[in-house]
Amino acid sequence: MERQLVQDYLEAHKFVLEESMQALGRERLFYVPVHLGYVRISTLELIAEEIRKNNVEGSVAELGVYRGDFAKYINEAFPEKTLYLFDTFSGFSEKDVLVEKAHDYSPGTQDFSDTNVALVLDKMSKPDNCIIKKGYFPDSLEGLEDDFAFVSLDADLYQPIFEGLKYFYPRLSKGGFILIHDYNNDEYKGVKKAVTDYCHNEGIPFVPICDPWGSAVIAK
Secondary structure, eight states, rough: HHHHHHHHHHHHHHHHHHHTTTTSSSSSEEEEEEGGTTTHHHHHHHHHHHHHHTTTSSEEEEEETTTTHHHHHHHOTTSSSSSEEEEEEOOOOOOHHHHHHHTTTTOOOOOOOOOOHHHHHHHHSSSGGGGEEEEETTTGGGHHHHHHEEEEEEOOOOOOOOHHHHGGHHHHHHEEEEETTTTOOOOOOOOHHHHHHHHHHHTTOEEEEEETTTTEEEEE
16 A cells, blocks of 8 residues: 555656756756656656767667667667667577676566567657667677767676777777666676676776666766
8 A cells, every 4th residue: 555655656746846947948858757767767867968069979879778768768868879789689698698607697588579670669759770780799889980979888798888888988989978777786787797897997987876776877
C-alpha cells in the first residue's frame, strides 16, 4: 500500500519536477516521467546545452544501443551532429560474458537480442544523421577517425565499457562528456570496475549521478 502511495505521488508530481529545472533558461526539450529515467535524460539535456554553448566540436556516439530508447534522446539533443550507434544487435558477445563469469561481475544471461537496426532507426527524429556500426566492439571501429563531443556507454559488461573508455576518452574533444550507465547497478558490477580501473590508471576524475541504476559522468 505504501509503495503504491509513493508511485501515485510520483505520477501526480512528475511534471512539477520536470518544469522546476531553471538552468536552461528556456522550455525543456524532454518531458520524461521520473520512473523512465528522468535524472539520466535530464543530465543528457544539460550536457547537450553545455556542448552547444561552448561550441564543442565532434560527433556523438552510443555504445550499447539495444532498442534505441536512449539513443533517440541523443539524436534529438544533438540535431546537427553525426550519431554513431555501436551494437551487436544480437545481444552480449560470449567472450565478454566469459570475462563477467570469470570475475563474478554478472552472469551475463540477460537477453538483448530482441532488436534490429530498422527498429532503432525508426525511433530517431534525425535518422539521416545516424551511422550504424554493427558488430563486436572494438572491431566495429574499423575506419572511424572522428573526434567526439559526447559519448554514451551502456554496454553493461566490463570488457566493452573498458574498451569504450580506452577508445573514446582520448578522442573526446575539450569540453566533451562521456556518460556511463549502470555505474551503481549491482547486477552489472563490471561497469563500476571498468570505470574505476580506467579512471584510476589515467588519473581521470568522474562524478556519479543518482539515476535508478546509477551513472557516471566524465568531462574533459
